[in-house]
Amino acid sequence: MTTIAGKTVLLTGASGGIGVFIARALAKERATVVSVSRSKEKLDKISAEVEVAGGRGISIPFDISKVEELSVLVQQINQIAGPIDIVINNAAIEKYRPFQGYSLQDIQSILTTNLVAAMELTRLLLPSMIARNDGHIVNIASGSGKKGAPYNSIYSATKAGLIVWTDAIRQELANTNVEVSVVCPGYTEAGMFLKFGLPAPSLARVSQPTDVAIAVIRAIEQNQGEVMLDGFLTRLLFSIIQLSPKVGDDIYRWIGLTKLNQSCAANQIRAENSSETYGLKNL
């Protein structure tokens, strides 16, 4: 069992949604939380909270999509906080669209923020973890990485990428004390999910962000390889879907997920004043 107390944790996407709850949970464990995201004001607020809750809070505003500059971020962190013991790749963006409605820039920015930045940060931090023979990498993926979410295909691809990449490097690092976990939340009452103001599909369980934070702490403490937030039934559902993706398509249509995501796409496009272009008028 790994103890988090006294460890230095790099948490991306600490300024909003689920990240705030993970930062609070780490603070309770008395960790040093190095919070990274673009908004300095929000980061300072969460770092102050971390200090009050018993941890040490350090904010470093940084746009992780500037992947070529992540080495500068890592140098800065090393100078301010010392070596990182645990990295939690949590920052992500999503954009709902029919696939043909994405621009190349959309595709690049979602892939870079959600997947390439996590890989590059980890690549930069890993040698020090291996040299110290101690460390933990946690990637926050999603149920959308287990079965593609229609109208959120690029995001789904990044989350599937995170799951498989985690799986591969966990095997590479099996003979070290550097541990690797992927945590896959489903619908969570925070952040991205709340942005659309739409309900979750019928039958889908909605978790609390504290559930995700607890799952992250447990994944680290108990060295869990892969954590699915929605429990056994969801894991069973995804296993069936693995056997027959088309049955999965029917299930997603039946529970209303497909329609819901189509509505999210239409709402986003409407907000950008271009919904007619994508033929989504028949919702």
Ligand SMILES: NC(=O)c1ccc[n+]([C@@H]2O[C@H](COP(=O)([O-])OP(=O)(O)OC[C@H]3O[C@@H](n4cnc5c(N)ncnc54)[C@H](OP(=O)(O)O)[C@@H]3O)[C@@H](O)[C@H]2O)c1
């Ligand atoms: N909420 C859900 O229902 C749900 C379900 C499944 C999985 N997840 C996963 O859980 C994680 C957290 O999601 P959330 O709902 O909390 O999302 P959120 O509220 O949108 O928060 C995303 C965080 O990422 C940061 N971020 C985005 N782009 C960034 C960039 N270029 N550089 C640095 N930081 C950046 C944001 O901060 P700034 O804007 O200040 O940069 C923010 O702190 C994500 O990996 C998401 O995929 C969420």
